[in-house]
Amino acid sequence: MVFNASVFRVLIATPSDLTEERDVIERCILQWTTKNAHHDGIVLLPIRWENSYSPTMSAAPQDALNAQFAHHCDMVIGSFWTRMGTPTRDYEGGAEEEIDWYISNNKPTMIYFSDKLVAPSQLVHEQHEKLEAYKRKLFKKGLCGTYSTLDQLEIKLGNHLDISMRNTKVVPKVDTQAIKRELQQGARSGSPVVKPPSSRSKLYLKRHTDRSFIICGPCMLSETELTALGGQYISLGREKWAWNFGNKRLEQVAEALHIDAQIRT
DSSP: OOOOOEEEEEEEEOOTTOHHHHHHHHHHHHHHHHHHHHHHOEEEEEEOHHHHOOOOSSSOHHHHHHHHTGGGOSEEEEEESSOOOSOOSSSSOHHHHHHHHHHHTTOOEEEEEEOOOOOGGGOOHHHHHHHHHHHHHHHHHSOOEEESSHHHHHHHHHHHHHHHHHTOOOOOOOOHHHHHHHHHHHHHHTOTTSOOOOTTSOOEEEEEETTEEEEESOOOOOHHHHHHTTOEEEEEETTEEEEEEEGGGHHHHHHHHTSOSOEEO
């Protein structure tokens, strides 16, 4: 069934020694989308540099990655183990530069550090010392996660994504000028889409499922507006239909309808 959703691009930022972790992070993102997209109206789209860049000689490597996709995502998930990565012009590694940009721009940032064992022969001490300094810096600045196995990372990240997205509000972009034009056109043409509410009936929101609600009563919003707010026109049975919204849309829908953000049972 087709449904409307806001796409939330999630950048995966790690040095090159964490190939398996990148796969785990991508899998967690896709699993969250599979479980929640329909009800929450949000799709998490994993962005990996391997699949998101095109060759260019117009800029330095990290500058090109930033311009092509790294600075166009909505959230970043980073992970480190033994190294900082390949140095860029101003940072010890590309992942550090990407993460710093998200922190500076107040975008959701989730960072993990691996406690997996590593053979001494594989450890580059200069890289490890820089990583430990970076780790101390971030632990002072905010909350970071740790893991000892890939299974542990998958469990923790899955839980953390649920918590993070539960507290994330995605406000739909609405062309207010287009809406005004449609309202005016509807009023002139006598379209039944726009009609004043009856003084005998009240507009309110009613619970439909544990994760969604419907609009009850005469609604003055057009189909375009309701769709832009993430609404789906669903059948309630017995030839009854209603506009249905995920609970995360409550405040935006209530504001558009000029009613209290309350859901009746």
